[in-house]
């Protein structure tokens with residue numbers, strides 16, 4: 001259950017989850033529009049995903065847009081969706097890079113053209129054998145649990161059949177190991193509704209670096225820290 005991959009002397013986490021935060025503040029510091037921060041954040045995302053693939057990480061989940069992010073000004077939401085379109089149109093890159101991509105979240109309410117691009121991207125990368133990359137889009141942890149419980153009910157489970165596996169098997173991440181390492185840059189110390197079920201026993205790593213400034217060496221620093229943690233899972 002707690003498989004680890006060796007890379008040189010080091011033991012990598014099995015599943016890293018990142019909250020890609022701080023794009024707006026990065027832009028503000030430079031007197032740029034928030035959209036420039038999101039564009040820079042998208043570049044960082046591509047670099048970090050490629051890096052994770054290269055070092056042999058098994059799973060990476062990134063928070064791209066939350067169920068709460070619809071509260072932002074329409075212009076900013078539109079801008080983020082446009083960046084997503086650009087990214088997805090490039091999606092043949094996943095195939096070339098051998099990254100298997102999957103979108104998690106309530107995708108049903110997204111614009112139809114984005115849903116079509118998502119289906120194409122997932123289909124194009126389905127035979128990839130490298131990094132498994134989850135992109136959380138219109139994702140909320142509570143929303144995910146509610147959706148899972150609805151499926152428990154519609155599947156007709158009896159009360160004594162409802163156990164942890166019955167819920168976990170109906171989450172977007174069904175069949176995947178829980179994230180063992182959650183990284184949040186930008187100086188915020190909260191989960192913001194991210195992977196709230198799956199993070200029950202995750203290790204956390206926080207940094208003041210804003211996401212567009214986050215480099216592979218920051219990830220290395222985080223992983224080194226992870227390697228020094230003593231994970232007890234309630235034991236001794």
Ligand code: IPE
Pocket residue numbers: 020021022023024025026064065066069080186
């Ligand atoms: C993260 O950066 C991107 C999304 C939430 C889509 P922010 O836009 O939240 O950046 P800050 O937190 O305002 O700096």
Ligand code: IPE
Pocket residue numbers: 019020021022063064065066068069188190192
């Ligand atoms: C979390 O960041 C969501 C994403 C990174 C996509 P937010 O910037 O939305 O989180 P809060 O509002 O600071 O909690």
Ligand code: MG
Pocket residue numbers: 021022023
């Ligand atoms: Mg933020």
